[in-house]
Amino acid sequence: MHGTKALAEADRLMVVCNSCRYCEGLCAVFPAMELRRAFPDGDLNYLANLCHGCGACYDDCQFSPPHEFNVNVPKIFAQVRADSYRAYTWPAALSGLFDRNGRAIAIIAALSVAVFAIGFVALDDPAALFASHGGPGAFYALMPHGAMAWVFSAAFLYAIVALALGARNFWRDVAEPFATLVEPRPLRQAVTDACQLRYLGGGGVGCMNDEESRADHRRLFHHFTFYGFLLCFAATCVATLYHYLLAREAPYPWYDLPVVLGTVGGIGLMIGPAGLLLARWRRDPEMADEARFGMDAAFIVMLFLTSATGLALLALRDEAAMGLLLALHLGVVLALFITMPYGKFVHGIYRFLALVRYAKERGAMAAGHSEAG
Numbered sequence: 001m002h003g004t005k006a007l008a009e010a011d012r013l014m015v016v017c018n019s020c021r022y023c024e025g026l027c028a029v030f031p032a033m034e035l036r037r038a039f040p041d042g043d044l045n046y047l048a049n050l051c052h053g054c055g056a057c058y059d060d061c062q063f064s065p066p067h068e069f070n071v072n073v074p075k076i077f078a079q080v081r082a083d084s085y086r087a088y089t090w091p092a093a094l095s096g097l098f099d100r101n102g103r104a105i106a107i108i109a110a111l112s113v114a115v116f117a118i119g120f121v122a123l124d125d126p127a128a129l130f131a132s133h134g135g136p137g138a139f140y141a142l143m144p145h146g147a148m149a150w151v152f153s154a155a156f157l158y159a160i161v162a163l164a165l166g167a168r169n170f171w172r173d174v175a176e177p178f179a180t181l182v183e184p185r186p187l188r189q190a191v192t193d194a195c196q197l198r199y200l201g202g203g204g205v206g207c208m209n210d211e212e213s214r215a216d217h218r219r220l221f222h223h224f225t226f227y228g229f230l231l232c233f234a235a236t237c238v239a240t241l242y243h244y245l246l247a248r249e250a251p252y253p254w255y256d257l258p259v260v261l262g263t264v265g266g267i268g269l270m271i272g273p274a275g276l277l278l279a280r281w282r283r284d285p286e287m288a289d290e291a292r293f294g295m296d297a298a299f300i301v302m303l304f305l306t307s308a309t310g311l312a313l314l315a316l317r318d319e320a321a322m323g324l325l326l327a328l329h330l331g332v333v334l335a336l337f338i339t340m341p342y343g344k345f346v347h348g349i350y351r352f353l354a355l356v357r358y359a360k361e362r363g364a365m366a367a368g369h370s371e372a373g
């Protein structure tokens with residue numbers, strides 16, 4: 001018995017695929033599947049989170065619809081993954097945020113922006129919101145640095161705790177010992193695979209030739225998004241060090257490190273999400289979990305808005321629009337932090353953990369083969 005219809009269907013598909021094994025060179029999912037003869041829910045959740053949804057196995061499958069076997073691994077795994085995000089949520093009472101995720105995130109973001117704009121007016125002269133503020137400390141004329149640091153540290157800490165407890169739920173579900181997380185070899189392999197997005201393009205040996213391979217460039221846009229996000233995060237860390245260690249207040253000149261990192265990262269964080277949104281829009285509905293389009297789109301749009309509002313603030317920070325742009329940017333960033341554990345962001349964490357487990361299994365399999373040899 002399985003917990004959901006999607007898990008029961010995933011079990012059926014894995015039994016068919018385990019007999020066929022035509023796709024074993026495509027990605028990590030099929031070699032991991034071949035290590036198993038039965039597919040309990042935890043293992044199906046693991047396999048689904050190992051899948052990047054590249055669609056290569058659907059394109060190659062001789063049993064895909066309209067064949068009576070109706071094999072559609074990317075679609076069913078997308079449904080299993082989305083259900084798993086909900087099941088691992090911490091606290092469980094907030095798991096409903098994964099339903100109508102796009103609407104929930106839009107409401108939280110709008111409220112967050114409104115709270116900052118109203119807060120600026122309440123803390124200061126209402127006219128200050130529309131006045132020009134130039135030079136170091138200009139942002140803090142609208143909101144004291146201490147209050148800003150406190151609000152964002154609390155939101156960030158909450159997101160980290162909620163994500164960590166969700167990750168613990170995933171790890172328990174797949175029944176992997178916690179000791180695996182500190183084994184250097186699987187960890188190193190998983191970091192390498194994640195940084196290269198090794199399996200996103202139908203990875204591995206692959207069955208698709210150049211003409212068949214998908215032209216949605218998801219791997220490229222994921223790279224823009226991932227490294228853009230990291231650079232923006234690095235910009236925030238450097239700015240924090242400037243503030244506390246060097247007593248230098250934002251905003252900084254355009255050639256200073258936080259601005260350079262933030263600008264390069266911000267551009268990446270606009271190109272990547274825009275490309276991913278387009279790819280998601282164009283995705284063959286036969287392979288996608290269309291019911292979760294809102295969840296996919298909401299996170300991508302939030303990343304895009306974080307970057308777009310940050311770059312607009314950088315460009316217009318000496319103008320009268322600065323106050324409203326600051327409220328917009330801080331509101332979007334706060335909403336991004338608060339909603340990270342309840343949206344598509346979690347896919348990166350569970351996929352990375354699945355890669356750690358796969359690296360361990362692959363290592364054990366290789367060791368077994370060399371001993372047998």
Ligand code: SF4
Pocket residue numbers: 016017018020021022023024057058060061062063064071073
């Ligand atoms: S997806 Fe189709 S072709 Fe690939 S292993 Fe499964 S049944 Fe075989």
Ligand code: SF4
Pocket residue numbers: 026027028029030050051052053054055056057058073074077199202
């Ligand atoms: S990663 Fe691609 S090839 Fe592998 S199971 Fe998922 S959709 Fe199929």
